Amino acid sequence: MSSSNGKDAKNWVGQALPRKEENRLLRGRGRFSDDIKLREMLYLRFVRSPYAHAKIVGVDTSTAEKLSGVACALTGAEIVSQTQPFIEIGPDPFARIKDYPLAAAKVRYQGEPVAAVVAESAALADDAAELVQVEYEALDPVIDAEEALENQSLLHDEAGTNLVWNGVFEYGDVAKAFKEAAHVVTIDRMHFHRFSSTPLENNVVIARWDPKDERIYYQCNNSFPSFAIQFLAAHLQVHIDRIRVETSDIGGSFGIKITSYPQMAVCALASKKAGGRPVKWVETRSEHLTSSAHGNERIFRETRVALDKNGVITAITSRHIDDCGAYPRYEPLGCVIWSQVFPGVYRFKNARIDFSQAVTNKCPVGPNRGYSRMQHLWFLERIVDVCAHKLGIAPDEMRLRNYVRPEEFPYTTPNGCIYDSGNYPRMLQLAKQKIGWDDWKKKQATARKEGRLIGIGIGTTLDSGTNNFGQSQIVNPGLPYSGNSQGANCKLDIYGEVVVAVGSCPQGQGHETTAAQVVADVLNIHPDMVTVRTGFDTERNVHTGFSGTYASQFAVSGLSAVHGAAQKLKAEMKRLGAFVLETKEADVEFGTGAQGPELIAKSSGKSINYWGLANIVNANSASLPEELYELTLNCRYIWRAPFKVPDKQKKYGNLTMTYASQLHIAVIEVERDTFIPRILDYAAIDDCGTVINPPIVEGQVYGATAHGIGAALMENCVYDAVGNMLTSTFSDYTPITAMNMPHVKYGHISTPSPHSYSGAKGMGEGGAAPVHTISAALQDALFDEGVFIDDSFNNADSLFRALVGKEISQMEKLVKVEKR
Amino acid sequence: MNVPMKVTVNGKLHALDVEPRMLLVEMVREQLDLTGTHVGCDTTYCGACTVLLNGAAVKSCTMFAVQADGAEITTVEGLEKDGQLHPIQKAFGDAYGLQCGYCTPGLMLSTLQLLSENKQPDEKDMRKAIAGNTCRCTGYQNVLKAMQLAAQNMKGA
Numbered sequence: 001m002s003s004s005n006g007k008d009a010k011n012w013v014g015q016a017l018p019r020k021e022e023n024r025l026l027r028g029r030g031r032f033s034d035d036i037k038l039r040e041m042l043y044l045r046f047v048r049s050p051y052a053h054a055k056i057v058g059v060d061t062s063t064a065e066k067l068s069g070v071a072c073a074l075t076g077a078e079i080v081s082q083t084q085p086f087i088e089i090g091p092d093p094f095a096r097i098k099d100y101p102l103a104a105a106k107v108r109y110q111g112e113p114v115a116a117v118v119a120e121s122a123a124l125a126d127d128a129a130e131l132v133q134v135e136y137e138a139l140d141p142v143i144d145a146e147e148a149l150e151n152q153s154l155l156h157d158e159a160g161t162n163l164v165w166n167g168v169f170e171y172g173d174v175a176k177a178f179k180e181a182a183h184v185v186t187i188d189r190m191h192f193h194r195f196s197s198t199p200l201e202n203n204v205v206i207a208r209w210d211p212k213d214e215r216i217y218y219q220c221n222n223s224f225p226s227f228a229i230q231f232l233a234a235h236l237q238v239h240i241d242r243i244r245v246e247t248s249d250i251g252g253s254f255g256i257k258i259t260s261y262p263q264m265a266v267c268a269l270a271s272k273k274a275g276g277r278p279v280k281w282v283e284t285r286s287e288h289l290t291s292s293a294h295g296n297e298r299i300f301r302e303t304r305v306a307l308d309k310n311g312v313i314t315a316i317t318s319r320h321i322d323d324c325g326a327y328p329r330y331e332p333l334g335c336v337i338w339s340q341v342f343p344g345v346y347r348f349k350n351a352r353i354d355f356s357q358a359v360t361n362k363c364p365v366g367p368n369r370g371y372s373r374m375q376h377l378w379f380l381e382r383i384v385d386v387c388a389h390k391l392g393i394a395p396d397e398m399r400l401r402n403y404v405r406p407e408e409f410p411y412t413t414p415n416g417c418i419y420d421s422g423n424y425p426r427m428l429q430l431a432k433q434k435i436g437w438d439d440w441k442k443k444q445a446t447a448r449k450e451g452r453l454i455g456i457g458i459g460t461t462l463d464s465g466t467n468n469f470g471q472s473q474i475v476n477p478g479l480p481y482s483g484n485s486q487g488a489n490c491k492l493d494i495y496g497e498v499v500v501a502v503g504s505c506p507q508g509q510g511h512e513t514t515a516a517q518v519v520a521d522v523l524n525i526h527p528d529m530v531t532v533r534t535g536f537d538t539e540r541n542v543h544t545g546f547s548g549t550y551a552s553q554f555a556v557s558g559l560s561a562v563h564g565a566a567q568k569l570k571a572e573m574k575r576l577g578a579f580v581l582e583t584k585e586a587d588v589e590f591g592t593g594a595q596g597p598e599l600i601a602k603s604s605g606k607s608i609n610y611w612g613l614a615n616i617v618n619a620n621s622a623s624l625p626e627e628l629y630e631l632t633l634n635c636r637y638i639w640r641a642p643f644k645v646p647d648k649q650k651k652y653g654n655l656t657m658t659y660a661s662q663l664h665i666a667v668i669e670v671e672r673d674t675f676i677p678r679i680l681d682y683a684a685i686d687d688c689g690t691v692i693n694p695p696i697v698e699g700q701v702y703g704a705t706a707h708g709i710g711a712a713l714m715e716n717c718v719y720d721a722v723g724n725m726l727t728s729t730f731s732d733y734t735p736i737t738a739m740n741m742p743h744v745k746y747g748h749i750s751t752p753s754p755h756s757y758s759g760a761k762g763m764g765e766g767g768a769a770p771v772h773t774i775s776a777a778l779q780d781a782l783f784d785e786g787v788f789i790d791d792s793f794n795n796a797d798s799l800f801r802a803l804v805g806k807e808i809s810q811m812e813k814l815v816k817v818e819k820r
Numbered sequence: 821m822n823v824p825m826k827v828t829v830n831g832k833l834h835a836l837d838v839e840p841r842m843l844l845v846e847m848v849r850e851q852l853d854l855t856g857t858h859v860g861c862d863t864t865y866c867g868a869c870t871v872l873l874n875g876a877a878v879k880s881c882t883m884f885a886v887q888a889d890g891a892e893i894t895t896v897e898g899l900e901k902d903g904q905l906h907p908i909q910k911a912f913g914d915a916y917g918l919q920c921g922y923c924t925p926g927l928m929l930s931t932l933q934l935l936s937e938n939k940q941p942d943e944k945d946m947r948k949a950i951a952g953n954t955c956r957c958t959g960y961q962n963v964l965k966a967m968q969l970a971a972q973n974m975k976g977a
C-alpha cells in the first residue's frame with residue numbers, strides 16, 4: 001500500500017507495533033461485561049434441567065417468587081405465549097421445530113434452562129432458583145448420532161425425524177477413479193470428538209427493556225451481534241432498530257459466544273417483566289460447559305480411498321454424520337462450511353461425501369474455533385496418514401506427492417473454491433528444519449530398539465477466512481444470504497481527532513492496533529494519532545448483516561472496510577485541503593508538522609492542520625463554498641467481498657476468500673508404563689500472506705496451537721449413556737495449562753493473497769493443526785503395535801484400551817488395503 | 821447477619837460489613853469496585869481471581885471475604901505506582917503476553933509472587949508458578965517470555 005506522498009519507507013502495516021489495548025488491560029482497567037453495574041440492576045439465574053430428555057409436567061415458581069428480594073420469575077410457557085420461536089436456518093422438516101430460550105414442553109439436554117428467577121442480588125437469585133419446583137417425566141435419551149438417525153426416540157416431534165440435513169457432495173468421476181486404482185484403502189469408522197475452545201470469560205448479558213422508549217439495551221459479550229439482533233428481533237417481535245447491542249472488552253470467544261442470543265432474549269423479557277430494570281446474567285463455568293455451545297462432533301463412516309501406484313490419492317468416498325446436539329441453532333450451516341476445504345491441501349479431483357446431521361440429547365453446538373472445517377481436515381489428514389503407513393510410504397513423502405503444488409495457485413478445488421495462494425512443500429521443509437527432522441528420525445530409531453514408543457507426525461491444515469454466505473443457500477435454497485461485508489467509519493472529529501469505528505467485536509485479536517496501523521498508513525500519520533473505538537455498538541451505524549468477529553476474517557473484511565473508509569476520508573480531506581491551501585489536489589501532501597498532523601501545499605509550503613480542516617466543516621462553515629457542502633469528513637464505507645451465489649444444485653462455487661495455511665510437526669512419546677502421551681518436541685509454521693502485525697499473528701498461532709493440543713490430549717466433552725455431562729467443570733474438562741503446553745518452535749512463510757487489498761489472509765482459527773498432527777504422531781508411534789488412531793481425542797485411558805485391552809482402535813479391524 | 825471486617829487493599833484500609841457467605845472475589849469486585857480481578861470458573865482451577873494476600877498468591881474465589889479480616893491484599897490495580905507500570909506489567913506488554921487480557925491480572929500476580937521468592941527462575945519454575953492460571957488465548961508461550969523479561973527487568977530492583 002502507498003500513501004499519497006510516496007513515503008512508503010515508513011509503512012505501519014507490517015510492523016510489530018505495541019498493542020493499543022494493553023494500557024487498560026494491564027492496569028486492570030479493562031471493561032468486561034461483568035464489570036458493568038447499573039442503577040437498580042437485578043440479577044438473573046436460570047433453573048436448568050438435570051435430565052437429558054424429559055417431558056416437563058409442571059413448573060412451580062410460586063415459592064421462589066415469595067422470597068423477599070425476588071423481583072419475578074419466568075417460565076418456558078410464559079415465553080411461548082409472548083414470543084415467536086427462533087428462526088431456523090435449515091429447510092423443512094427442521095424448519096418446523098419450535099426453539100424457545102426456555103424449554104416449555106420438554107427438555108432436550110442436560111442443563112437446558114426451564115425457568116429463570118430475577119432478584120436484587122446474585123446470591124438471592126441463586127437462593128430463589130433452588131426454590132423453583134420442576135416436575136419431569138424422563139424420556140429415552142439419544143446420545144449417539146448414528147443411533148439418533150434410527151429415529152427410535154424423537155427429539156423434535158414437529159420434525160418427525162432426528163435427521164436435520166442430508167446432502168451429497170459429488171465431484172469428478174469417482175467410479176472411474178476406483179476402477180483404475182492401484183490400491184483401495186477402506187476405513188470403517190473414525191470419530192471427531194466434542195470439545196469447546198471455551199473462553200476464560202463466560203457469557204454475560206445485561207439487558208434493559210426500557211418502557212419509556214420501548215427499546216432494548218444490551219451490554220454483553222456476544223461475538224456476532226448483527227446475527228444476534230436478527231434472531232432477537234424476529235423472536236421478540238420488535239423492530240430491529242429498537243435493539244441496541246454494545247460490547248466492550250471480551251475475554252475470548254473463539255466462536256462460542258456467537259450463540260448467546262437465547263440468554264439475551266430471556267434477560268430482555270425478564271427486564272420487561274421487572275418494569276424495565278436492568279437484568280444481569282453472569283454465566284457460571286459449569287453452565288458454560290454444559291449449556292452454552294460445544295464444537296461439532298462428527299462420525300466418518302465407510303471411507304474408501306483410491307490411490308495410484310505411487311500413493312497419489314485419486315478419489316475418496318465417505319459418509320459423514322455430524323452431531324449438532326439438541327437444537328440446530330447456527331446449524332445446519334456446518335453441513336456446508338466444511339466444504340470450504342473440500343480437498344484440504346491435496347490434489348485429488350474425485351470425491352463423494354454423503355453428509356448428514358443429526359440432533360442428539362446433548363448441548364447444542366456452535367461455531368468453535370476451526371468451525372466445521374477442522375473436523376473435515378482431520379478426516380483428510382487421517383486418510384493421508386494411514387494410507388502412507390499402510391502402503392509403506394514415508395509420511396512426509398506421501399504428503400509431497402499429494403499436496404496442491406505451489407505453481408498451481410490460484411487453485412480451483414473440485415467444488416469450485418479458489419485457494420488464493422500457498423506453498424505447502426516449503427512449509428514442510430521449514431517445519432522439518434525447525435524440529436530437526438533427521439535428528440529425531442535417528443533418535444526415534446534408537447528409542448524403538450529400546451522398546452520406547454516414539455512417533456513423529458505431520459499435520460497440514462487450512463484456515464479459510466471470509467465466508468461467502470451464499471453457501472448457506474446450499475443447505476437451504478430459500479435463505480436470503482450471500483456474499484460478505486463489513487462496515488467502518490473514519491472521521492475527523494470537531495477538534496481534528498482521527499476516529500475509527502468498525503463493525504467487528506474483538507476478543508483479544510488487537511483490532512484497535514491493526515486498524516490504527518492501516519489508517520496511519522493511509523493518512524501518513526503515527527498510529528498513536530488514531531483513536532479506534534473499543535468493542536461493537538449498533539448505534540455507531542457501521543455494522544452490516546455480517547458484522548462481528550468470527551471466521552478468521554478481520555484482516556480481510558475488517559481492515560478492508562477500515563482501509564476503504566480511510567481512503568474516503570483522505571479524498572475528502574484532500575479536496576478540502578486544496579480549497580483552503582488554494583492549490584490543486586495533486587499538490588496537497590499529508591504529513592505531520594509542529595501543529596500535529598496536517599496537509600501541506602507542496603508548491604507554496606502553506607499548511608493546515610487537522611483541527612483547522614475539521615473546524616471548517618463542523619463549526620466554521622460559512623467560509624465553505626457550496627460545492628464543498630457535500631464534504632462531511634465523516635466517512636462510512638461498506639466493504640463487500642466479490643462473491644457470486646454458488647450453484648446450489650451442483651454445490652459448486654467459491655465459498656471463501658482467503659486460505660491461510662499451517663503446518664505442524666510433533667514428536668510424541670507414549671509412556672510404556674503409564675500410557676501418558678508426552679510431547680517431546682513441537683514446531684508450527686504459519687502462512688497468512690502479508691502480515692499486518694507480526695507478534696499479533698504469532699500470538700494467535702500459539703493460542704490456536706494450545707487449543708489444538710488441549711483438544712487432542714486433554715479436553716473432551718464426555719457424556720454418559722443417559723446424557724449426563726461428565727466434564728462440566730474445569731476440574732473435569734481440564735483446559736490445557738502451562739504444565740502441559742510444550743514450547744512451540746515457530747516459523748513463518750508469506751505467500752500474499754491476490755484476493756485481499758493488502759495481501760493478508762484471515763487467520764486465527766488455525767485449522768486445528770495440532771489435532772491432526774498429534775493423531776499422526778501417535779499413529780507413527782503405535783502403528784507397529786497394530787493401533788489405528790481413529791479418534792481425534794487420545795489420552796492415557798484410551799491409549800491403554802487400544803494397546804493393552806485391544807478393545808478399541810484396532811488397525812486390523814478398521815482399515816483394509818486392497819492391492820490391485 | 822452481616823459481619824464487620826477490616827481489610828487493607830492496595831494500601832488503603834477499608835471497614836466493611838459483609839455477608840458471611842460473600843467470597844473474597846465478590847468483596848473485591850462488588851464492594852470495592854476493583855474489577856481487574858476476574859472470575860473464570862467455580863472450581864479453583866483457572867486463577868483469573870488471583871490476588872496477593874499478605875504477599876502470597878491466593879485464589880480469591882475460594883476464600884470467604886471474612887477470612888481476609890485484618891489482611892493486606894494486593895490486586896492488579898495496586899501494581900502500578902503513580903501511574904507508572906510495574907516492571908511485570910511492562911514486561912507483559914512488551915512481550916505480547918496477553919490477548920484478551922482476562923487472565924492477565926492473575927498471571928501477573930502469580931508472577932509477582934514467584935519473583936519475590938526467586939529472582940532467577942528457570943522455565944520450569946515459571947511454568948510451575950502459573951500452573952494454576954489458565955489462559956485460553958496465548959498458549960502461554962508469550963506469557964513465559966514476559967515472565968522472563970520481568971525477571972530481567974527486576975534484577976536491579
Ligand code: FES
Pocket residue numbers: 858859860861862863864865866867868869870879880881882
Ligand atoms: S475463578 Fe478463582 S480459580 Fe477460577
Ligand code: FES
Pocket residue numbers: 200251252508917918919920921922923924954955956957958
Ligand atoms: S489472554 Fe485471554 S485468557 Fe489469557
